[in-house]
Amino acid sequence: MDCRIIVVTSGKGGVGKTTTTANLAASLAKDGHKVAAIDGDVGLRNLDVIMGLENRIVYTLVDVVEGTCRLNQALIKDKRIDNLFLIPTAQSRTKDSVSAEQMLALCAELRKDFDFVLIDSPAGIEAGFHNSAIGADEAIVIVTPEVSAVRDADRIIGLLESMEKAPIRLIINRIKPDMVTRGEMLDVQDVLDILAVDLLGIVPDDESIVTSANKGEPLVLGSTSKAAKAYSNIAKRVAGEEVPIMNLFSDSKGFFSWLFGKKK
Amino acid sequence: MIQLKGRKAGLLRCIIPSDISERQLLDEFADTIEKGGKVLLGNNVVIDMQERVFTPSLVVKIWKCFVEPSGCKVVSWYCADESSSKCLSDLGIKMEDEASKVPILSEKNSINGIEPGIFYTGNLRGGQKLIHSGDVTILGRVHVGAEVHAKGHVVVLGKLSGLVHAGCEGDNSVSVIAYSLESSQVRIGTKAGMIDKSSDFWSRPAVITVCKNEVLITGWPSK
Ligand SMILES: Nc1ncnc2c1ncn2[C@@H]1O[C@H](COP(=O)(O)OP(=O)(O)O)[C@@H](O)[C@H]1O
């Protein structure tokens, strides 16, 4: 299989890029794909913590691109899930520490060895977004169902389109079904109407995400929560399987039934 | 649309708008060379990338599809995006400095300052701006936060939620046509029309013109 390099990004910060990168990488690896997750958000070391690998960091992304170490010295192998690797980022550096050329060279090298490379990037409005995204073929845009987040996502989709990332697909994160039912939150259809982009998946607002992040334990390692199921479905869709979008509504009146069988 | 603008000094400026995708560039360049053909051969050119962000493939495309086939001589590059500008200059490419920019005196292909209409395929998203000295047709949507400024008419064959200014240099005789009008404001010439969500025309096809000094919205003409 050819390697696919996917940047995970968003319009604004704090919407779940890092959470998504960690869980998607773990799910893909659990399904047997060889996956490298890169923390491309230089200066904000997050991904290693959520993946529970922070104690094993010796070298970082900046060391690799600057040639301080070899690539495989910076790749941390997850001991719980086969085929899962992380390149952590440097905490004491600024967002412009990795140049476009360096990122492209790194991606070219990773392409030889992996099935999937997921890049956790800074939000699109931040410095460093462009360079972290430059080596990716595809993009996943994370958005929360709030008007401001959706507006910012639209800008980023425009940028990603002009960078020729394809496909560009959307994950709507932190959906609160009861708020949607009460009409207090945008629903999936509203968001898709505004953004006119393909939906990759939806993730409910779920306590298990916070606890698993705090424990440094990806959800696929045993959680039975809805969020765990959501990420595992998304991973399967990324890998090309057709999995229906899950129904978050208890009354199962088929709010999402129109999405079933929809081509990507 | 890629434009060639000439200055009397014999220096051409090749303006590559940031709103066309890298994929569209191939066709655009072929078109530019066909139209500007003889002028380009051996002439000095400044490549103006506007707001566009640098990618290595872009530089290769510009060389392969424009510089090489046209036989022009690139004297410098210009890039409004700072980090892209730095990428290029780090590659040793000569950047045009702000101070040496001379106002453009004449425009190719234009008649009385009006250029041929353009047809844009795709959605204009928040933050994107399409500016054209002529008519504009968009086969796609204009999202909130996107802007279209045209000297002539504007036709949006999709949902219009962003800002359109037709006749943007003061021409009140032009019109805006939208397949689905969902924008709270449309500007024509020197006028601005406000549209309320409760309007009969909201979310419907609409034709917007200026009539007796007022912005007038009407529905799709009946058969
Ligand atoms: N679906 C969710 N349910 C509950 N909390 C979430 C969810 N997704 C993200 N969070 C929380 O939101 C915060 C920001 O998430 P993070 O992935 O770090 O965002 P980003 O990388 O986009 O800045 C974290 O505290 C995370 O635990």
Ligand SMILES: [Mg+2]
């Ligand atoms: Mg993050």
